[in-house]
Amino acid sequence: MFVADFINGEWTDLRIEPYGSLDLHPANAALHYGQSIFEGMKAYKNEKGEILIFRGDANARRLNESAVRMCMPEIPEEIFMEGLLQLLDLDRDWVPSGKGASLYIRPYMFAMDNYIGVKPSDTYKFIIFTCPVGAYYSKPVSVKVETEFTRATEGGTGAAKTAGNYAASLFPALQAQRAGYDQLLWTDGKSHSKIEESGTMNVMFDINGTLITAPTNTGTILKGITRDSVIKLAKDWNKPLEERFLTVSQLEEALKNGSLKEAFGTGTAATIAHISKINVNGQDYLLPEKGPDAFSNKVLNELDGIKYGEIADTRNWIVKI
Template sequence: MKTSLAIPVIKTTHSKLSETDFSNLVFGKVISDHMFVADYKNGEWTDLRIEPYAPMEIHPANAALHYGQSIFEGMKAYKNDSGEILIFRGDANARRMNESAERMCMPSIPEEIFLEGLTQLVDLDRNWIPSGKGSSLYIRPFMFAMDNYIGVKPSDTYRFMIFTCPVGAYYNKPVSVKVETQFTRATEGGTGAAKTAGNYAASLYPALQAQKAGYDQLLWTDGKSHSKIEESGTMNVMFKINGTLITAPTHTGTILKGITRDSVIQLAKDWSEPLEERFLTVSELHQALENGSLQEAFGVGTAATIAFINKIHVNGKDYTLAESSQDSFGKRILKELDGIKYGEIADPHQWIIKI
């Protein structure tokens, strides 16, 4: 990708690269050397720069701390056998971040600033991209309010930042999930479709209760009746029942428009796979588990890509799912997405940004 913005760079004088154990990466714990920063004031984005990753000073009256104006994205960069860097669908992340910004009364980020800051940062820290299948460089763009003012109103100033983390697999084994019918992640008219920090804060307590009961994640249901499956805690979710792939639609505004979800749907259409974008009811899921018509269940998301589900708790009972065969849809789609991301197969939809 050609660069067009001249972004000043201050390089670190002490790289942590040689101190990092790439064979033992805990997801999100190790941060690369640099970060991209841009500030919004007087109606425009200014002071674009790349500088050493470091703590920053925040005023105690910072509006984001008190009123929650904070949004983020997540994506990954990969390294192919030729040493080229491949970023998966960064333009889609830029668009989705601006959709979140609109909902949260925050300024949009010009796509050029988003993508140039992203690619130049990743290029600078390219040696942080781990090699090997299943490893990648996780990229975290985020924006938050910067006004120092105690009052309930949209901030006038904001900061946009990007930092990166070398990571291994998010889930290294299949996951167990519990259908949640008491707590609510999102309701129509709320912020469920925005990737905003508050959505995740509200989900922590019920997720923790599920983990204490022995489950990895929740399957959230709709906030009105708790009768329809929406999504999981860190990913959208898909079910294959009687040969048909079923996943919740996004038109209600209660579900994040997952980029991995969109990619899986596109590939399913390419393969003429039977597909329904509709809500699966809790009773349908229960019946499919009882009669054995549920063939596959898996989560889809940036961190996990495809997270296979091996146990579902619903209506007071645990159901164990058989391990997916190598020719199952989930295994095939994971192989296809990995092939595109690592540059091993053709990229028919131009999803890859190459550095």
């Protein structure tokens, strides 16, 4: 794993060391006050055995956006990327081969002060570790619209990829899973009338041929890198697209009248997660099966082709080792 320490106002002691346990003080500030942020990204292996990293620079930028919100130091992009590249070059045999397989990469930063008191830490640790993974979802997912619990509110930390956001989502997500659903569709914290995002993904809806996805300028929704990639492809392909909130009532009406052609999540783990069932106001609605010409399948094939080196990278999304 790649490790760096922030001490006396600078990142120092940059190193790659064997993956192992951390020695933490009982008064570690991250454990008590939640200064912890992370990223999720993947590396792929092409037929030549080369390692391909998908949009790593975007992850570095988003990590720093989270750092600013959480009163943590930004990590220079050159440290982030050089540490990542050297780590993957050293561990290139750890990257699995084959379609659907990849190396999951977890960069994260957390407070290291040994101090009980509510204030930003003065010291931090940044780590990147990896693990090989297969497909995140083996089948389309079922989701439930959540109108009681809240993931994020305006003025909060919803746009930051910080540990506390996920802790807050665990209880309602568990209730949904016990009821037979894979994920929640979170609604806004004020009125619970607008769809925001899913548990581990941004979400998109194709209604009468127009792709609709929630905007990310409210501070409540994570700026997904896969979401951004899908939007760029949709614009390149002249797919009608609206970055706006879809209300719960509009979603329910589209499900009832059949104008919702497909819904899917976008994220690093699954890339595209097809949604097969949506529960709204206690009623389950089944979505039609996706044909090969469905936009979600087309964009999934395009992104997978770029990530595995089967399709030319014309957008400079890939860094090759």
